[in-house]
Amino acid sequence: MNGEMKCGLEREGAWPTARDGALAVPPKKRQVTYWARKVSAYSGAGCPLFVQPQRSELTMPAFLWIRPRRASSVKSERRATLMGIRMQQLHTGYQYTMARCGSLDQTTICSSDNRFETDQGDLCCDRSDVHTFEGVKSLQQVYDAVLFSVSNLEISVSERLGHITVRDEYEEEEGVVYNSRVITTNEHGVTTESSAVIFTHLFADGDPAFGGEPCAVMASSCVEEDELYPYLSMERVRRDSTTAAVFTVSKHNPTASEAGGAMTGEESSLVDVTMRRTGLMKLHRPAFPISDTALREVQDGVTSWSAIMLKIIREMVKTQAQKAHPLYTRICLTKDWEERRATLMAIRMEKLHNAYHFTMARCGSLDQSARRSDNRFETDEGHIDLDRCDIQVFEGVKSLQQVFDAVMFYMTNMEITISERLGHVAVRDDYVIEEGVVYNSRVIITNNDGITAESNAVGFPHVFAEGDPAFGGEPCAILSVDCIDEDELHPYVPSERLRRDASTAVVLTVSKHNPQSKHGNQTGNVGPAAETSGNGKESELVDVTMRRAGYMRLHRPEFPISDGELQDLHDGIAGWGKIMLKTVREILYL
Structure with missing residues (x-):
């Protein structure tokens, strides 16, 4: 195979060629052609999605259309062709993307999206x-999240768009170059x-040809012709x-809420990663009859895959960030009671240690007079x-x-307290793993409103009555609670149930x-023993x-629920902390 390359900007007269950064011929006014006519019925007067390509779009660097002219049926030739252009693709991809995205504001999510139709009826973005x-x-x-999204694209498209998606992957060089259909x-x-052929590389220590600083690059090019898997234009778009x-x-630049509290060692090591993407997508004009409705859906999906990729990355990073929280440990329990006990006892001291050090650091900047920090937000996935x-x-x-003892009384009688104070029907199943140690x-x-929520948690309580060097050296008590x-x-x-x-x-x-001091308990009360002065007990x-x-x-609920019902449920569950505090105060002072 001769590894012939061709620039798509020059083929079939799709666009005028560019020399020395200028157009060879002036762009002519676009006609309302195939896609615009099909979609105009849905967009009212005219079709604002299809615009005349601007100069910057017509002078796009060759890398965006350079690709193997023909993918041989011989595996060794296929691999040699792709490996021969790998570094060129990565380098040109890096240089062009950094330049193309240089004018976008990196402090917010910014994008540029221009769609137009070619004279041949192809839809481009x-x-x-x-x-x-x-x-x-x-x-x-x-x-890693990027590689996961790319290698599991068909699953994500099927789940999120409801489309039947099949993916064939042919690794030409694992972790370096691979071809997928x-x-x-x-x-x-x-x-x-x-x-498409995808080239990936992580420059963990930086490289002078790629800015000199640590970065990762992914360059993807479509395959023009493939002897093994030819396109079926009469059946597929x-x-x-x-x-x-x-x-x-x-x-990492902490937000205002993060900066307001003490940061743990793990938090201080966090970083911000900026993703810059650029590219050209083309949906070829169908060579077979297709209805307007079906065509509109195909047209709307031109950029949907990139949106899915972004959402997957965000979900993975957010999930991992949540799971990296010092108070969280992934806990999976089997049906066997001995295995359940062994799993929980094995992490007990770690849970207590993390609970003490994170909580002392997190609350270190708060004034010790019933102060609090309370931040609520909704994720992109709809979780609260x-x-x-x-x-x-x-x-x-x-x-x-x-x-x-008062804190533990609330924890072991939570369902009764919640039912009495909120009027909710609460059922609690308790499984003592080790009395006074793990439950x-x-x-x-x-x-x-008839909405049901469920939670499954494990608690690790302990009193260090004499103090312990690993826990500040002074008497203290700790309760660490984590979800299963x-x-x-x-x-x-x-x-059927919302998960909490x-x-x-x-x-x-x-x-x-x-x-x-009379400010700490907000009531001016002290313990019963102090009510009688001069008895020696105060x-x-x-x-x-x-x-x-x-x-x-x-x-996020997986069953129908109104916004009002969801908000009421969230407000009720968020109020459990207040109920705990009130219960403890009543036990101590009433």
């Missing part, structure tokens, strides 16, 4: 965008096909996509997240043990009682500070 993934572990983490059929029975993505890394920390001081109590509990709650990811005995039922995950921690510390009282930190997620 020239697109570039910039996205920043903030607070991730590393460039490698995002790069994707055939997808939409709900109207229209089939599209694409054949051909989809060409020639794109490049560049990933660069910078020091709550990140919260607070400090409460219980003044004039008998002991650290007294407050710890597993499930709570299923139904609110007044998978449970063979009690699987989640997302089709929580990774939280409570740390209790003790100090000498200050009778002059001097034995202590102040116990409770620090709480955690992360809660209410998963």
Whole structure:
């Protein structure tokens, strides 16, 4: 095979050629042709999606259309052809993408999307965008997410678009170059096909030819002709996509809420990764009859795959970031009780250690007078997240043990308290793994709207009455609670119940009682023993500070529910923290 290359801008007179950065012939006004006529019925007057290509689009560098003219049926020749152009593709992809995206603002999600129709009736989309993934572990983490999205594209397209998608992958060099074909059929029975070669590389230590700093590059080119797998233009709509993505890394710039609290060592090592993408996609004019409705859906899907890729990366990075939270540990329980016990006992000390150090650091900047930080937000996937920390001081109590017992009373009687105070029907199943050491509990709650939520959690309590060097060296008590990811005995039922995950921690510390301070418990009350002055008992009282930190997620429902019902349910569950505090106060002071 001679590895012949051809520039698509010059073939079949698709566009005028460019020399020395100028157009060989002036662009002529576009006619409303095949795609525009088909789609105009849906867009009203005219078709704003189809515009005359601008100068920058006509002078696109050759890399975006350079590709193997013919992919041989001999495997060794196919590999040699692709390996021969690999570094050229990566280098040109890097240079062009950095230049093309240079004018876009990297502080927000910005994009440029220009669609137009060629004289031959092909629909083209020239697109570039910039996205920043903030607070991730590393460039490698995002790069792995990119490779995952590319290697599982057919699954994602099937799940998210409802299209029947088949993917054939032929690795020419594992982790370096591979060729893939994707055939997808939409709900109207229209089939599209694409054949592409993807070149990837992670420059972990930087490379002078690629900016000199750590970066990752992915360059994708469509295959023009393939002797093994020829295009079937009379049966399928051909989809060409020639794109490049560049990933660069910078020091993490914390948000205002992050900067307001103390950062752990793990948080301080986070980075921001910026993804720049650019490319040209072409949907060839169908060579067979197709209805307007079916054609419109095919046209709308021109850029949908890139949107799916972005969503997958964000989901993976967010999920990994959530799962990297110091209070979270992935926990999977089998049906065997001995295995369940062994799994939980093995992580117990780690959970207590992480709970203590993260909570003390997270609450370190808060004033110890019933202050809190409460941040709520909705993810791109529709989950409702709550990140919260607070400090409460219980003044004039008998002991650290007294407050710890009150906290544990609430935890072991949660369903009763919630039912009484919120009027919800709550059912709790408790499974003591090791008395006073580890316990597993499930709570299923139904609110007044008939919406049911479920949670499955494991708790690790402990009192360090004499102190421990690994936990500050002073007396303290810790309760670490984490969600169960998978449970063979009690699987989640997302089709009927909303799933609630929580990774939280409570740390209790003790100090000498200050009778002059009246602000800590917000009521001016002190423990029962202090009500009678001069009996000698008041001097034995202590102040116990409770620090709480955690992360809660209410998963997106997989069944019909109104926005109002969802908000009511979220407000009720978010109020569990207040119910806990009120219960503890009543036990201590009433």
